[in-house]
Amino acid sequence: MSELIYQLRNISKSYNGRCVLRVDHLQIHRGEVFSVVGPSGAGKSTLLRLLNFLEPPTSGYIRFLDAEFGPDRPMPLELRRRVTTVFQRPILLSRSVWANVNYGLRLRGQRDSAPQVKAVLEQVGLAGLAGQPARTLSGGEAQRVALARAIALQPDVLLLDEPTANLDPYNVGMIEDIVRRLNRERGTTVVLVTHNVFQARRLAHRVALLLEGQIIEIADVDTFFQSPRDRRTSAFVRGEMVY
Amino acid sequence: MRGLVQAFQLIVARDPALFEIVALSLRVSGTALLFSTLIGIPLGAVLGLSRFVGRRLVIALLYTGMGFPPVVVGLFVYLLLSRSGPLGQLHWPVIPSLFTPEAMIVAQSIISFPLVAGFTMAAVMGVDPQLRQQVQALGATRWQTTLTVLLEARVGVIVSVIAGFGSIISEVGAVMLVGGNIEHRTRVLTTAIVLETRKGNFDLAIALGMVLLLLSFLTNVIVLWLQGRTFDE
Numbered sequence: 179m180s181e182l183i184y185q186l187r188n189i190s191k192s193y194n195g196r197c198v199l200r201v202d203h204l205q206i207h208r209g210e211v212f213s214v215v216g217p218s219g220a221g222k223s224t225l226l227r228l229l230n231f232l233e234p235p236t237s238g239y240i241r242f243l244d245a246e247f248g249p250d251r252p253m254p255l256e257l258r259r260r261v262t263t264v265f266q267r268p269i270l271l272s273r274s275v276w277a278n279v280n281y282g283l284r285l286r287g288q289r290d291s292a293p294q295v296k297a298v299l300e301q302v303g304l305a306g307l308a309g310q311p312a313r314t315l316s317g318g319e320a321q322r323v324a325l326a327r328a329i330a331l332q333p334d335v336l337l338l339d340e341p342t343a344n345l346d347p348y349n350v351g352m353i354e355d356i357v358r359r360l361n362r363e364r365g366t367t368v369v370l371v372t373h374n375v376f377q378a379r380r381l382a383h384r385v386a387l388l389l390e391g392q393i394i395e396i397a398d399v400d401t402f403f404q405s406p407r408d409r410r411t412s413a414f415v416r417g418e419m420v421y
Numbered sequence: 422m423r424g425l426v427q428a429f430q431l432i433v434a435r436d437p438a439l440f441e442i443v444a445l446s447l448r449v450s451g452t453a454l455l456f457s458t459l460i461g462i463p464l465g466a467v468l469g470l471s472r473f474v475g476r477r478l479v480i481a482l483l484y485t486g487m488g489f490p491p492v493v494v495g496l497f498v499y500l501l502l503s504r505s506g507p508l509g510q511l512h513w514p515v516i517p518s519l520f521t522p523e524a525m526i527v528a529q530s531i532i533s534f535p536l537v538a539g540f541t542m543a544a545v546m547g548v549d550p551q552l553r554q555q556v557q558a559l560g561a562t563r564w565q566t567t568l569t570v571l572l573e574a575r576v577g578v579i580v581s582v583i584a585g586f587g588s589i590i591s592e593v594g595a596v597m598l599v600g601g602n603i604e605h606r607t608r609v610l611t612t613a614i615v616l617e618t619r620k621g622n623f624d625l626a627i628a629l630g631m632v633l634l635l636l637s638f639l640t641n642v643i644v645l646w647l648q649g650r651t652f653d654e
Binding site for chain 2: 227255259262269272281
């Protein structure tokens with residue numbers, strides 16, 4: 179777990195002059211499940227957008243593998259395609275489940291993607307719904323399609339933005355299980371953003387608390403939950419933080 | 422009723438005069454629609470997806486264009502292309518002369534492209550803005566993202582093309598002005614209807630009107646058939 183996949187230095191992100199994220203220093207290791215917890219509006223999703231190179235930071239640089247991403251340095255497409263995100267509210271294309279899962283592979287010009295799509299659909303338990311229009315699915319099924327279209331790409335990094343918010347326990351368990359296996363079996367680096375401390379505890383190797391756009395504490399999962407250094411972490415972990 | 426019978430007879434008898442008029446109508450309006458689609462869909466996509474200085478002004482102009490009286494467009498094109506007009510006096514081979522099908526195509530393109538662009542823009546803006554970010558997160562380039570959004574808005578985009586076609590196949594003012602309704606050269610269905618009505622040949626005028634309606638109906642049926650699965654979704 180020693181190889182670094184991301185290094186963030188003096189990153190800030192502002193919208194209309196308002197700074198919503200400031201990270202002086204953050205490292206993410208290859209193959210780890212790194213969770214960012216914090217209340218709504220803390221800047222968690224902004225951090226994920228930066229990590230997926232969807233928006234440049236206002237200042238600072240993100241080092242990803244051998245490349246640097248910054249206000250004046252876009253990330254090359256080839257490297258950008260090694261990272262993908264599953265969003266809290268998945269927007270599926272108004273096509274079949276199969277076409278949705280195949281979408282990212284088609285973008286990459288990959289032919290003969292059928293075996294890959296089939297395997298991924300089986301993995302998320304949706305093989306029987308392959309021909310179904312994606313917009314007719316339930317919330318849990320739609321989120322599993324979103325996860326399937328992401329993992330079909332075999333990314334180096336999987337970013338998860340509150341992937342199980344508003345889902346029933348069955349779907350939550352299933353999605354967590356898939357993420358866990360993906361990390362263990364394929365060594366995929368996972369960055370999980372959640373306000374659900376229980377989920378972070380179940381999945382993560384390391385956890386960070388983000389408050390008002392700043393990282394308060396980063397620790398391995400046991401330390402974070404059992405003996406955090408910062409009193410705000412203790413309060414958040416105990417569910418006592420008022421926000 | 423006699424008009425209906427005569428329309429049927431003209432079609433069954435493959436009346437050469439009628440078929441010539443129909444062919445020219447389709448050629449002029451089809452070519453104009455092709456141009457306005459090639460300009461209108463990309464313009465609508467750009468206006469719907471990007472933000473730039475002057476965007477509101479372009480949209481305001483587009484909305485004005487959508488409601489522009491065709492006869493005014495005809496007058497504008499007439500003045501531009503007339504021998505003493507700014508374009509006509511250049512005598513460039515690419516600039517069409519007045520009273521030709523090409524001049525009619527120019528006028529009809531100007532009439533229909535704001536409709537294609539405006540409806541495409543509305544359709545693109547109706548697609549969830551989150552979709553763009555999500556497809557980019559899946560590795561789409563800017564071009565692939567635009568194409569995906571257009572495909573998601575395909576029902577609206579098809580409607581924009583149908584609206585564009587509807588606006589020109591049934592248009593009379595502009596083609597009358599710039600085409601001149603010359604027999605065997607620039608006579609199309611609408612101008613022929615006007616002429617026959619003026620001559621008192623109401624049966625033939627109704628027959629031509631029925632053919633026009635049928636043509637419009639068939640075009641829509643073909644487009645809907647081609648996109649059947651899309652509309653069923």
